Amino acid sequence: MNLWKIAWRSIQQRSVASWLTAISVGLGVALIVAVLVVHRVVDHSFRRGAQGYDLIVGAKGSALQLVLDTVFYLGQPVDLIPFSYYREFVEGRFVPAVRVAIPICTGHDYKGFRCVATVPDMFERLTYLDNREFRFQEGRNFYPENYFEAVAGYMAARKLKLEVGQEIRPTGYGEAGSKAREDEPFTIVGILEPTGTPIDRAIFLNLEGFFRCKSHQHGPSYEETLLKESEFRVTDTALGEQSSKSESTAEPSPSEDRSTNGAGKDLSARDPQDTGHGTEADHHCEHHEEGALEDESRRLSAILIVSDIENNPQLAMALPRIVNEEPVAQAVAPAKVIAELFDGIVGNVQRVLLILAVLVVIVAGIGITVSIYNSMSERQHEIAIMRALGASRGTVMAIILLESILLALGGGLLGVLMGHSLVGLLSPTIAEHTGVIVSGLDFQLAELILIPGLIALATVVGYLPAVMAYRTDVAKALIAAP
Amino acid sequence: MLLVLEEVKKSFPLPDGSRLEILDIPFFALDAGEQVVLVGESGSGKTTLLHIISGISRPDSGSVRLDGWDITLLSEADCDRFRAKRIGYVFQTFNLLPGFTALENVLISMYFADGRPERARARQLLERVGLGHRLNHKPPMLSVGEQQRVALARALANRPQLILADEPTANVDVGNQQIIIDLLRETCREEGAALLLVTHSPEVARQFPRIERLEHLNRLGKREVQQTV
Numbered sequence: 123m124n125l126w127k128i129a130w131r132s133i134q135q136r137s138v139a140s141w142l143t144a145i146s147v148g149l150g151v152a153l154i155v156a157v158l159v160v161h162r163v164v165d166h167s168f169r170r171g172a173q174g175y176d177l178i179v180g181a182k183g184s185a186l187q188l189v190l191d192t193v194f195y196l197g198q199p200v201d202l203i204p205f206s207y208y209r210e211f212v213e214g215r216f217v218p219a220v221r222v223a224i225p226i227c228t229g230h231d232y233k234g235f236r237c238v239a240t241v242p243d244m245f246e247r248l249t250y251l252d253n254r255e256f257r258f259q260e261g262r263n264f265y266p267e268n269y270f271e272a273v274a275g276y277m278a279a280r281k282l283k284l285e286v287g288q289e290i291r292p293t294g295y296g297e298a299g300s301k302a303r304e305d306e307p308f309t310i311v312g313i314l315e316p317t318g319t320p321i322d323r324a325i326f327l328n329l330e331g332f333f334r335c336k337s338h339q340h341g342p343s344y345e346e347t348l349l350k351e352s353e354f355r356v357t358d359t360a361l362g363e364q365s366s367k368s369e370s371t372a373e374p375s376p377s378e379d380r381s382t383n384g385a386g387k388d389l390s391a392r393d394p395q396d397t398g399h400g401t402e403a404d405h406h407c408e409h410h411e412e413g414a415l416e417d418e419s420r421r422l423s424a425i426l427i428v429s430d431i432e433n434n435p436q437l438a439m440a441l442p443r444i445v446n447e448e449p450v451a452q453a454v455a456p457a458k459v460i461a462e463l464f465d466g467i468v469g470n471v472q473r474v475l476l477i478l479a480v481l482v483v484i485v486a487g488i489g490i491t492v493s494i495y496n497s498m499s500e501r502q503h504e505i506a507i508m509r510a511l512g513a514s515r516g517t518v519m520a521i522i523l524l525e526s527i528l529l530a531l532g533g534g535l536l537g538v539l540m541g542h543s544l545v546g547l548l549s550p551t552i553a554e555h556t557g558v559i560v561s562g563l564d565f566q567l568a569e570l571i572l573i574p575g576l577i578a579l580a581t582v583v584g585y586l587p588a589v590m591a592y593r594t595d596v597a598k599a600l601i602a603a604p
Numbered sequence: 605m606l607l608v609l610e611e612v613k614k615s616f617p618l619p620d621g622s623r624l625e626i627l628d629i630p631f632f633a634l635d636a637g638e639q640v641v642l643v644g645e646s647g648s649g650k651t652t653l654l655h656i657i658s659g660i661s662r663p664d665s666g667s668v669r670l671d672g673w674d675i676t677l678l679s680e681a682d683c684d685r686f687r688a689k690r691i692g693y694v695f696q697t698f699n700l701l702p703g704f705t706a707l708e709n710v711l712i713s714m715y716f717a718d719g720r721p722e723r724a725r726a727r728q729l730l731e732r733v734g735l736g737h738r739l740n741h742k743p744p745m746l747s748v749g750e751q752q753r754v755a756l757a758r759a760l761a762n763r764p765q766l767i768l769a770d771e772p773t774a775n776v777d778v779g780n781q782q783i784i785i786d787l788l789r790e791t792c793r794e795e796g797a798a799l800l801l802v803t804h805s806p807e808v809a810r811q812f813p814r815i816e817r818l819e820h821l822n823r824l825g826k827r828e829v830q831q832t833v
Binding site for chain 2 (some may be wrong): 125128131132134135290503504507508509510511512513514515516517596597600601
């Protein structure tokens with residue numbers, strides 16, 4: 123027998139009221155837990171989205187827009203950068219500072235999922251999270267020489283029911299879904315394992331095939347591409363003419379350079395007989411594939427850079443500054459931009475949600491006061507019996523406070539279970555809509571604050587009934603009928 | 605002497621601001637192990653007197669000494685501890701804690717006395733009053749006679765020097781009244797505790813070697829009786 127047991131028995135005696143009170147506390151706590159878990163996971167997902175590379179080089183403009191487009195596949199590209207600038211990182215003056223440089227081109231989508239044109243090295247030389255290598259759940263990575271091959275992220279494949287061997291036709295800039303703007307078909311050759319990053323929600327096209335699509339042989343920029351939309355439609359029916367026309371208007375000085383590594387090299391070395399996939403794609407881009415594409419006809423959204431900090435730290439550190447001082451592009455450290463974005467916007471939303479959840483718990487705490495306070499009139503007799511048996515005023519006050527604490531902690535425990543169950547139940551929906559993988563078993567250290575927080579709350583809200591117990595007139599309450 | 609009351613006065617405030625005098629006892633004493641019955645009219649102050657002896661109520665003046673300790677001089681907290689250890693109280697309405705089992709009702713009394721409940725003694729006491737098979741039953745599951753027997757075991761739990769019993773058979777059926785009285789007297793004798801029992805029942809009173817009428821102890825009661833006559 124001890125004070126905890128005595129308090130617990132009092133709770134048991136009023137089980138219905140106690141349960142209702144605990145549940146109301148539990149709902150508030152569940153809300154806090156859900157906010158904490160989702161925030162932590164979203165925060166983690168946001169921050170880890172750009173893991174695997176430390177720099178993004180893209181067109182000058184909004185750094186945030188560049189990161190959103192490149193890392194999260196959200197929004198539109200800032201603008202395009204010349205392919206020749208990419209060469210600076212793979213064979214030019216920036217080579218000593220760079221370990222890996224991956225060119226990417228965004229702006230296309232397929233049935234609502236972003237298509238990202240890149241090179242096979244994206245999945246071979248880059249890693250995600252803590253140096254994890256990309257693995258294929260099905261199929262393989264696309265080959266450089268097979269221009270119209272594509273790889274689907276886990277969630278994109280699942281949602282779109284994509285299978286290896288299936289052909290997809292990405293939609294070009296603007297007018298999503300318009301048949302007139304559909305590109306040549308790409309064949310899915312691999313489906314990635316889930317990574318828990320935005321990569322899960324994208325489809326990756328072979329950059330060379332992407333460049334050879336008819337819609338990319340025109341303007342050097344997004345705006346110009348839009349302006350030339352009517353021209354695309356005209357040329358769609360006369361592919362040969364379109365090619366020569368575009369070259370003569372937008373790309374006046376073709377390059378014959380075939381000696382580049384990475385994308386450019388792969389493209390130049392490509393043998394149409396080696397594609398090994400549907401002839402329809404070849405048919406669509408036939409005229410482009412006959413010759414090598416010059417650099418001027420290629421433009422990129424961004425370059426993902428893994429700096430060579432180990433071998434050339436000084437140059438690697440100076441690289442962003444050098445790029446930013448030049449007029450061509452900007453270099454952005456994605457982690458910094460993401461941190462600013464998260465702390466500035468998402469963090470504030472989370473704070474508001476947390477404040478609301480804390481208010482819910484406080485209201486539920488007041489429920490504890492009401493519950494115990496309402497029971498006090500019938501408990502005066504019980505308290506008087508305890509006093510008559512020798513319990514001091516302090517002892518009966520402590521019993522009431524412990525009862526309040528037990529209700530709050532019990533409700534809190536219930537809330538933690540409800541919160542995690544809620545997260546667990548919602549995790550498939552969250553993953554489906556956001557690509558963020560949330561687990562009901564993601565316990566956060568911050569949840570430990572709930573314990574002292576609830577004890578403090580229970581002490582405050584239990585004080586009023588405890589004082590009532592303290593002031594009980596024993597003789598009077600003993601005489602009164604129970 | 606175990607218990608000595610001297611010049612004990614008690615009054616209660618009335619709504620009009622005056623005071624209603626209830627007790628004015630010049631002297632009352634009880635020896636260790638003695639068994640005394642106290643009788644008196646309803647409202648004559650018997651329960652108030654028991655409350656004063658147990659320290660639940662404080663007298664307006666006078667002294668109440670138990671085993672040499674004047675409980676009117678003790679602080680409230682000390683008085684609570686003193687009561688828990690030295691006085692057992694059997695109430696008319698049993699006053700068991702409804703959320704606790706018979707065993708726990710006895711243990712809780714021990715816990716309030718010194719924080720060290722003796723489970724074996726609690727069981728032994730309950731077995732002594734014939735409730736060995738009802739240890740884990742809560743009060744609502746017990747008959748009134750059984751409830752009063754639990755109350756008796758609880759009163760004896762801390763080996764008190766004095767048992768105060770306030771009309772312990774008033775709410776018990778006739779068949780159980782004698783059983784309760786016999787148990788009360790026997791167990792008090794076994795435990796060496798003095799017994800001061802309040803009753804309205806002449807049958808119960810007749811069984812005690814010493815019968816005190818409150819009207820005789822109380823100056824106010826005498827006056828009232830004289831006025832009535």
